[in-house]
Amino acid sequence: MSSIVNIVLQGVLLGALYALFAMGQSLVFGVMRLTNTAHGDFIVLLVFVLFALTNWLHVPLWAAVPLLVVIAFGAGYAVQFAVLNRVSGRDPLPSLVVTFGLSIVIQNLLQEVFSADPRSLATGGFESMSFPLPGGIALGLLPLLTLAVTIVATLALQWIFARTPLGRAFRATSDDREIVQLMGVSPRRTFALAMSIAFVLIAIAATLYGMRTAVSPSDGPALLLYAFEAVIIGGMGSFWGTFAGGLALGIAQQIGFYLDPGWGIWLGHVLFLAVLTVRPQGFFPKTA
Amino acid sequence: MNMRERGFEVRRATRASRVAVLLLLIAAVIVASLPYWAGRDTLRDFTQIAAYLVFALMWNLLAGYGGMVSIGQQAYFGIGGYAMLILANYGGLSPFIAVPIAAVIAAVIAVPVSRIAFRLEGGYFAIGTWVIGEVFRLSVANVSWLGGGSGTSLTAFQGVPRSLRESLTLWTALVIVAAAIGLLYLFLRSKRGLALTAMRDNAVAANSQGVDVERTRLLVYLVSAAGTALAGGLYFVGNLRISPDAAFSVNWTAFAIFIVMIGGLGTLEGPIIGTLIFFLLNKFLSDFGTWYLVGLGALAIVVTMFFPQGIWGYVSRRFGWQLFPVARHVVFLDRAPSSTRGEVIDTIQSAHSAPSAPHP
Numbered sequence: 001m002s003s004i005v006n007i008v009l010q011g012v013l014l015g016a017l018y019a020l021f022a023m024g025q026s027l028v029f030g031v032m033r034l035t036n037t038a039h040g041d042f043i044v045l046l047v048f049v050l051f052a053l054t055n056w057l058h059v060p061l062w063a064a065v066p067l068l069v070v071i072a073f074g075a076g077y078a079v080q081f082a083v084l085n086r087v088s089g090r091d092p093l094p095s096l097v098v099t100f101g102l103s104i105v106i107q108n109l110l111q112e113v114f115s116a117d118p119r120s121l122a123t124g125g126f127e128s129m130s131f132p133l134p135g136g137i138a139l140g141l142l143p144l145l146t147l148a149v150t151i152v153a154t155l156a157l158q159w160i161f162a163r164t165p166l167g168r169a170f171r172a173t174s175d176d177r178e179i180v181q182l183m184g185v186s187p188r189r190t191f192a193l194a195m196s197i198a199f200v201l202i203a204i205a206a207t208l209y210g211m212r213t214a215v216s217p218s219d220g221p222a223l224l225l226y227a228f229e230a231v232i233i234g235g236m237g238s239f240w241g242t243f244a245g246g247l248a249l250g251i252a253q254q255i256g257f258y259l260d261p262g263w264g265i266w267l268g269h270v271l272f273l274a275v276l277t278v279r280p281q282g283f284f285p286k287t288a
Numbered sequence: 289m290n291m292r293e294r295g296f297e298v299r300r301a302t303r304a305s306r307v308a309v310l311l312l313l314i315a316a317v318i319v320a321s322l323p324y325w326a327g328r329d330t331l332r333d334f335t336q337i338a339a340y341l342v343f344a345l346m347w348n349l350l351a352g353y354g355g356m357v358s359i360g361q362q363a364y365f366g367i368g369g370y371a372m373l374i375l376a377n378y379g380g381l382s383p384f385i386a387v388p389i390a391a392v393i394a395a396v397i398a399v400p401v402s403r404i405a406f407r408l409e410g411g412y413f414a415i416g417t418w419v420i421g422e423v424f425r426l427s428v429a430n431v432s433w434l435g436g437g438s439g440t441s442l443t444a445f446q447g448v449p450r451s452l453r454e455s456l457t458l459w460t461a462l463v464i465v466a467a468a469i470g471l472l473y474l475f476l477r478s479k480r481g482l483a484l485t486a487m488r489d490n491a492v493a494a495n496s497q498g499v500d501v502e503r504t505r506l507l508v509y510l511v512s513a514a515g516t517a518l519a520g521g522l523y524f525v526g527n528l529r530i531s532p533d534a535a536f537s538v539n540w541t542a543f544a545i546f547i548v549m550i551g552g553l554g555t556l557e558g559p560i561i562g563t564l565i566f567f568l569l570n571k572f573l574s575d576f577g578t579w580y581l582v583g584l585g586a587l588a589i590v591v592t593m594f595f596p597q598g599i600w601g602y603v604s605r606r607f608g609w610q611l612f613p614v615a616r617h618v619v620f621l622d623r624a625p626s627s628t629r630g631e632v633i634d635t636i637q638s639a640h641s642a643p644s645a646p647h648p
Contacts, residue, residue, distance in 0.1 A: 276416065
């Protein structure tokens with residue numbers, strides 16, 4: 001019995017990280033209808049940037065993380081404004097191909113600069129600390145922190161979209177990017193801001209991910225798939241849905257890993273396909 | 289108020305297309321004769337080119353004509369390879385016979401897969417097909433009698449002399465390429481092909497004109513799956529060794545995307561040109577390893593942003609050439625034969641890439 005509880009708990013903790021990966025994707029697709037195939041590679045890129053900050057420039061971790069967030073905000077704005085704005089249209093092909101090209105470029109540049117070895121971020125032992133529960137279950141502190149951060153991020157995104165002028169601009173631009181200019185909203189700047197926020201989320205996710213596992217340059221595509229699956233399982237258009245989708249994916253993978261290490265990721269994919277077959281709108285879709 | 293009667297003709301072939309057909313026939317004869325005078329490397333190269341070309345043609349059919357962008361076609365490439373291997377190693381069939389059978393198997397598998405994949409649209413359809421590809425890869429990697437993650441070898445050629453095997457592989461490759469190009473061209477010329485172009489331009493409008501969008505989409509998806517499986521079966525007949533990571537790698541689709549975008553999306557000539565360019569780049573620059581891939585990715589980005597029509601698209605618009613003419617054009621007979629400019633203008637105005645409803 002305790003092993004089932006353990007699987008579910010570990011699945012929730014794993015899923016929280018996937019949900020955090022997915023938040024940026026949910027935001028970008030919701031506002032801009034942009035399919036960013038390089039989403040996972042951006043996460044990996046920022047892990048390596050953080051690694052470079054801490055290991056090569058010897059910036060302490062507590063300073064490097066905020067610095068990374070600032071860099072990410074700027075980079076997101078730049079990428080969207082300079083490159084992706086040209087291809088954020090109704091036709092999915094250009095954005096797909098451009099981000100696919102970016103994915104290849106990022107993976108290979110990282111491999112050139114950092115070599116293909118997996119790296120992780122040194123946290124002085126924090127990554128292996130855990131909180132014991134009765135029944136022999138141990139909850140890692142880093143995964144618990146990830147869960148907390150993800151919940152905060154979801155709340156923040158929900159609040160931004162529902163209560164702030166920026167959120168209204170996002171929703172309006174997503175509805176009709178031509179008409180919104182009549183209201184004095186610049187779609188290009190709005191898209192760039194959306195991408196910046198998505199990059200901030202990516203930076204936070206990268207930090208937690210890099211502390212948790214060793215990351216190699218080719219990890220990006222797998223992360224993209226997890227993020228995407230979390231969004232679909234949870235239902236498009238809802239951040240809490242994405243959160244739930246991430247948790248569901250994490251639990252499915254944990255069950256798979258428990259049955260056989262080779263089938264862990266496979267079971268996650270199968271859950272995704274099952275949801276797509278039986279309930280394609282996801283568990284918690286937002287109507288309209 | 290000149291109401292003089294004008295003589296005109298509706299033609300499909302252009303001068304460029306007649307030249308092209310002749311050149312292609314000559315090229316086919318040359319390729320068919322390769323086993324008699326060329327080295328083993330050349331034979332291997334052609335089989336590889338053939339696999340890339342057919343994959344690109346099928347991806348172009350799906351995305352450029354069908355409007356469905358998929359990053360998961362490698363699933364059928366792998367299915368083609370593994371089905372061929374199973375039929376040949378365990379079924380006792382000749383691998384050359386097994387390749388087309390594997391294509392049929394892939395088309396059959398594509399039917400239920402399409403039921404799932406078609407629930408998604410646009411960019412999410414693309415990533416969804418990628419997930420499906422991954423499911424196939426992981427499933428096969430966990431099956432130990434297929435060699436698991438490290439793959440297995442094609443043993444059905446034991447006892448066959450190497451030169452015979454290589455010659456037959458080359459001829460099979462040539463036949464597959466010719467069939468793919470030929471059948472695609474015939475299809476695109478037909479009423480169904482015109483419906484496809486209409487569907488790509490605007491599915492709702494096409495539906496209102498009587499085009500059955502659902503069935504056409506499914507048909508295109510199945511054809512693309514079968515064709516991709518042909519390429520996969522062929523590739524692994526030439527390679528003799530298969531593994532899940534090689535067979536189901538997303539890089540196949542990545543290269544197909546680059547080939548088609550650089551060559552010209554939604555044209556028949558584009559993938560052919562794109563494959564030649566890609567192969568040449570591969571031959572001469574792949575020693576640079578990661579930098580070569582960085583360059584390829586950057587090239588794809590630049591081409592998509594600034595030359596979305598690709599090389600052939602640009603050439604075709606600029607000069608009005610069509611090597612595989614799909615549209616008919618009007619030729620005014622009372623124009624002097626030397627004023628080819630008039631013919632070119634008419635061709636461009638009625639070219640198949642014009643965004644309008646199908647014209648008779």
